[in-house]
Amino acid sequence: MSYVRDVGALARKDLLLELRARDTLPAMLLFVASVFVVFHFALPGTPSRLETIGLLWVAILFTALLGLGRAFVPEREQRTFDGLVLAPCDRSAIWLAKSLATLAFLVAAEVVALPLYALFFHPVGAATVAAVVLADLGICGVGTFLGAMAVATRARDLLLPLLFLPLAMPIVVGAVGASVVGSPGRYLGFLALYDALFAVVCWASFEYVVAE
């Protein structure tokens, strides 16, 4: 129960910081909206659903990357990582809280992105929404873990995409598959399995990521 309280306190802190600083969410919203507007005018004729689904997932992935890149900025700039690491709570609570906060920002961006996609290109089906939900969990869990690793290095802005994008490929494969096939159960199951597997790995090994 105290673990849940720790996660709640840390996630609340991250949401409050974003509410005050407004560093992350406006950038994510602007980026994802810009991508759809640019492609709406750049693509010739009426692109097929298959083509635009790829575009949707590229937009979601890079929007998430934008949020993940900023996830640990307060801790880096204000060096507050030491304070969190010294606190007697389980260190995985830091990862889980940060993942939940990043998930909240990504979902907020998608609340705008999906209707925009439907407006400019094709309607969004239930399978695509389910894929978005499952993909978000994997993106935020893995991305936050890698963000914590990258933030300790000088080449953090380069390192995060380098580490994250290869690991996100299975998410893209599963999500695009679930969005385009008639019976998406197999792909959604694959995404759920990916989420569960990486959640356990990240949860169990975060302790070592934050140790100097």
Place this chain on the structure above:
Amino acid sequence: MLVARRLGKRYGEKRVLRSIDLELPPGGFLVVTGPNGSGKTTLLRICAGLAQPTEGTIERSLERAQVGYLGHEPLVYRELTALENLELYGRLYRIAERRERIGMLLERFGLWDVRHERVASYSRGMTQRLALCRVLLHEPDLLVLDEPYSALDEPGAELLDAQLAELRGERTFLLATHEPARVEPFASGRLALAA
């Protein structure tokens, strides 16, 4: 409480700490001095459990919750208020009667009237006072203080003097400073690091 033998630390090829021996019994007050670059901060980070030595051994008869660490940075969020910062740490340290303890510390360090203001609007000295509140919040058994007087004005420094005098003997202190004369009355031991 803290025993270190032949403690050393390297970052790649660079050696920042060389063969340090120290013993800090419960209730002790060890003052660490040395020029810039002598490894004071690294030593304190190792003793607080924030870094691992690359050479030697360190034994701590303490858990994480019993350590209070004040580094060069205040370890508080600039976009949060003093109250929100202390509430966060109070929750993470599971402090009973958190509100009362926070109120008492803010009052003592002269921050009660500005408790709802964001730390970003504080002066460096006020931020250091808040950092001291954060360190003392969970009543740690071992206080690791790196240049605690930095940025404090004279009234702030006197407040810290009073706090050290009150806790001396009850708590264990490891304190690095460039002004050893200021803490001389409290010290039970000295460790001078060479450059």
